[in-house]
Amino acid sequence: xxxTILLTGFLGAGxxxxxxxxxxxxxxxRLVLLVNxxxxxxxxxxxxxxxxxxLVELNRGSLFCICVRTDFxxxxxxxxxxxxxxxLLIEATGLAxxxxxxxxxxxxxxxxxxxxxxxxxxxxxxxxxxxxxVLRAPVSQVQSADLILVNKCDLxxxxxxxxxxxxxxxxxxxxxxxxxxxxxxxLNVLDNIRRPQSPASGPPGEGRPDRVFSYxxxxxxxxxxxxxxxxVASLGPGLMRMKGFISLDGQRTYVDATxxxxxxxxxxxxxxxxxxxxxxxxxxRAQVESSFLGELRHR
Numbered sequence: 001x002x003x004t005i006l007l008t009g010f011l012g013a014g015x016x017x018x019x020x021x022x023x024x025x026x027x028x029x030r031l032v033l034l035v036n037x038x039x040x041x042x043x044x045x046x047x048x049x050x051x052x053x054x055l056v057e058l059n060r061g062s063l064f065c066i067c068v069r070t071d072f073x074x075x076x077x078x079x080x081x082x083x084x085x086x087x088l089l090i091e092a093t094g095l096a097x098x099x100x101x102x103x104x105x106x107x108x109x110x111x112x113x114x115x116x117x118x119x120x121x122x123x124x125x126x127x128x129x130x131x132x133x134v135l136r137a138p139v140s141q142v143q144s145a146d147l148i149l150v151n152k153c154d155l156x157x158x159x160x161x162x163x164x165x166x167x168x169x170x171x172x173x174x175x176x177x178x179x180x181x182x183x184x185x186x187l188n189v190l191d192n193i194r195r196p197q198s199p200a201s202g203p204p205g206e207g208r209p210d211r212v213f214s215y216x217x218x219x220x221x222x223x224x225x226x227x228x229x230x231x232v233a234s235l236g237p238g239l240m241r242m243k244g245f246i247s248l249d250g251q252r253t254y255v256d257a258t259x260x261x262x263x264x265x266x267x268x269x270x271x272x273x274x275x276x277x278x279x280x281x282x283x284x285r286a287q288v289e290s291s292f293l294g295e296l297r298h299r
Contacts, residue, residue: 001115002080004088004191008141009122009277010131011094011241014151014256015161018122018183019091023053023208025187029086032079036072036093054083073109080113088114094241095212095279097137098144118193121145121175122183125156125164126260132167135212136201137149147178154181212240215288217276221296222247232262234291238283244276 009015009113013046031053041179054081058071070119079088092098105116121141131138142148148168153161161179168177176193180187223231228248242257247270254265255276275298278288 001113002085002088002235003117004090004114007089007091007118007122008096008098008114008119008145009094009149009151010124010127010135010138012256012261013102013120013122013124014149015091015094015184016052018120018149020088021183021187022089026087026089027052030084032085032088034058034075034079034088034090036091036096073104073107077109077113087141095137098140098142099136101130111165116195118147118190118195120147120149120190121147122149122151123164123168124258125152125161128164129160129167132171139171140295142168142175145172145175146195147176147189148172148209149178149180149183149185151180151183153179163205191199199280212279212281213283213285214277215281216250217244217274217278217292219274219293220272221298222270222272223249223274223295224297227295227297231291231295232257235278235280235283235288236263239278240281241279242276244274246274246276247272289297 007015007018019033019190023033032055033053034056036058056075058075076088076214079085104110105114121144123138123142128138150161150164150168156164165177165179168175176189178189221248225248228246240259242255242262243268244255246253246255248264250270251266252268252270252273254267256263256265274292276292
């Protein structure tokens with residue numbers, strides 16, 4: 001069977017950063033990365049470190065949602081029987097509700113093909129205390145984990161870190177908990193985790209993710225600084241995650257935003273393309289698209 005490590009964590013918790021570290025750590029082994037994004041276009045796949053691995057992307061929904069479950073099961077079977085890697089790394093979307101996870105990996109078709117050896121969950125210290133009371137995905141991710149990284153400890157007070165750790169331990173008393181910055185920890189810790197086989201049986205249910213909307217925005221044109229700021233302001237407090245590439249003041253720019261932070265990095269000369277995935281609650285597609293298109297300037 002193919003040993004498999006599952007990465008979970010809410011939107012922006014640092015999963016791609018950790019996945020890049022794992023790619024480097026496991027260099028020399030035949031790796032397959034199965035990346036599941038909530039949006040219709042894949043952004044994370046373009047951010048992964050170059051390496052000797054095969055990348056499989058599943059977009060347009062959570063792999064623990066029935067909407068892509070069939071695709072997920074088929075891909076894992078194909079990976080196990082055709083690609084036969086030494087290790088399978090799965091990055092779940094930030095909105096994955098893992099309540100159904102045990103049932104999925106206990107299906108006969110998966111149980112005979114892969115062995116889930118560890119489930120690692122990243123927790124964002126900045127947002128977890130708020131999110132756990134209003135969404136089920138962050139809670140289920142913690143409850144299903146063998147190892148929990150309480151991440152971004154450098155961005156909050158020591159008191160808040162301890163509050164997050166206490167909340168996590170209450171939800172998952174048997175899991176190992178580490179405090180981290182940039183998802184850094186001794187990766188050989190993973191080698192000592194042996195997840196017990198799931199006693200779950202029966203078909204997965206028809207669970208759906210929290211009522212969160214994802215909009216994919218693609219258009220030609222260029223933002224100036226003022227137009228970009230007006231677009232961001234139009235999204236309001238419902239914004240949970242935004243990532244992608246835009247053309248801004250002559251530069252192709254990578255955008256990475258969470259509920260609390262936004263980073264932007266120039267990656268080269270602007271090419272007029274703009275691709276963004278916007279995820280949040282209470283966002284209306286028509287308004288988001290209108291604001292996005294309305295601020296773009298054409299040469």
